[in-house]
Amino acid sequence: MPSSKSFHRTDRVSAQLRRELGTLVHEAVREHNLPSVSVSDVEVSRDLAHAKVFVTALQAERSKEAVKALKELSRELRYQLGRAMKLRHVPELHFHYDDSVDRGERIGILLRDLPPLETDAEADGDQAAGESDGDAKPE
Numbered sequence: 001m002p003s004s005k006s007f008h009r010t011d012r013v014s015a016q017l018r019r020e021l022g023t024l025v026h027e028a029v030r031e032h033n034l035p036s037v038s039v040s041d042v043e044v045s046r047d048l049a050h051a052k053v054f055v056t057a058l059q060a061e062r063s064k065e066a067v068k069a070l071k072e073l074s075r076e077l078r079y080q081l082g083r084a085m086k087l088r089h090v091p092e093l094h095f096h097y098d099d100s101v102d103r104g105e106r107i108g109i110l111l112r113d114l115p116p117l118e119t120d121a122e123a124d125g126d127q128a129a130g131e132s133d134g135d136a137k138p139e
Contacts, residue, residue, distance in 0.1 A: 010044045013087070017051055018042040020084050021093075024077050025055065025070065034069045035062035040098045044091055051091035054098035063097045070095040 022039045029036055036058040043052040055070065057063040070077075074093040082090040 010046060010048065013048060013091075014042045014044040014051070016085060017044065017053075017081070017091070020081055021053055021077065024080050024084075028070070028073055028077065029066075032069065032073070035059055035066040037063075037066045037070070040101070048087070048089060048091055051093055053093055053095050055095060056098050056101045060099075060102050063099075067095050067097050 018039055018041065021042060025037060025039050028034065037055045039053060040056045041054040043054075044050070053070075055067065057066050074095065078090050078093050
């Protein structure tokens with residue numbers, strides 16, 4: 001009986017790549033004095049030839065600098081991956097900046113700055129108070 005959730009080889013490889021690259025990128029950041037970045041996700045192509053590596057930066061303004069440096073180090077990182085993982089072919093690494101954290105933070109700031117909304121109870125209370133004042137007709 002097949003389970004409702006299946007795990008493909010690409011999913012397992014991308015998870016292992018994410019773990020290994022997380023360590024390797026952390027070491028590269030320290031060794032090459034790069035802006036602080038971390039690996040947030042890895043997407044592997046179906047043929048396992050290419051891997052999109054998404055990174056987030058501690059300082060968003062230096063993210064382009066960090067991604068550029070990682071692209072330059074991609075051959076060295078790929079070689080180190082080959083030694084760390086048991087894969088016949090190590091995928092070619094393509095680094096991309098993951099701006100989802102920045103977008104989430106921006107949305108959080110916008111939501112925090114919104115004025116509070118009236119609740120239904122408050123609106124009903126205001127309406128009831130208004131009716132009692134406005135409905136009274138002088139005789």
